[in-house]
Amino acid sequence: MAELCDTCWNDFANDLAEYEGATAPPRPEPGPEDFEWIEPPECPECHGEIRAFPTNYDRWVYLAPHEAPAKEIPSRYRWRLMEIPRLYSHVAVRMAATHPLPGELVRPAHVAVCVSPDAVAAVEEARESDLRRGQPREPDDFGDAQLRGRRDING
Template sequence: MAVLHGVSQPECLLCSSNGPDVHERGRIIPLSADLCDRCWNKVANELAVCEGATAAPDPEFGPDDLEWVEPRTCRQCHAPVRCYPTNYDRWVELATFELPAKKVPPGHRWRLMRPRAANTPIPVATVAIRIGAIDPTPGEPVIPAHEFVCRKQGG
């Protein structure tokens, strides 16, 4: 009976484990692979390091919090940055402006997507997606990763 118990549950693509924590991962663009929590965290962390999405998330505030919150700034150059979650639940700091794609190296090009709730036109979040599969046209606006435009990165 123990063998039949796991048959109805999805199997992790990487470690072949079965369980309630195995399911399809990714926001907006599903990764179309069933992964367990442990394998998902490993894959997402490796992808985050590759893409530069290693920022800490913004603190969460409750509805009764009344303290003032300053806009986020870069710890190195003190320029304002925007921090967004990625498709794989990690966070990236982006510049506050757009540039034409021809001025931003491919590894630093990001776009913001606004997923909508089911059966409604109302966006429920903003998610950063790194542009990688299809190159944008040279004049198409993209949002550069802050590390690309940071004034302190070069020296």
């Protein structure tokens, strides 16, 4: 396993955050003398409630306040909350390598439940991408055209 310098780590973490949509600002930390109520943030587009959670690579992501079945959320927007002792109460981890069962509950990124036109378009594109990945490929996609050419040459 390689170690990265601080500059390289920040570049890598920022690129990963951009790809995963973890571009939320951190939650404000109240001071020891601060007794004001901190309201949960709301989406500027749909005015729905959002929750900011730290990721496992020190960036923040806005997630929906409630879980949803995995079959309803495109794979790009599926997150889980993991309990990490002594760091935060929960850390958001994107479910990139694992495929949950259709009925398993996941925490969707806010964009997956947002009703703004841009968010709806992005979610539909992600759904179509999931469908394309799940459909069988055409025979030529497997290189069968090349195999047919070899058969013709080899008799």
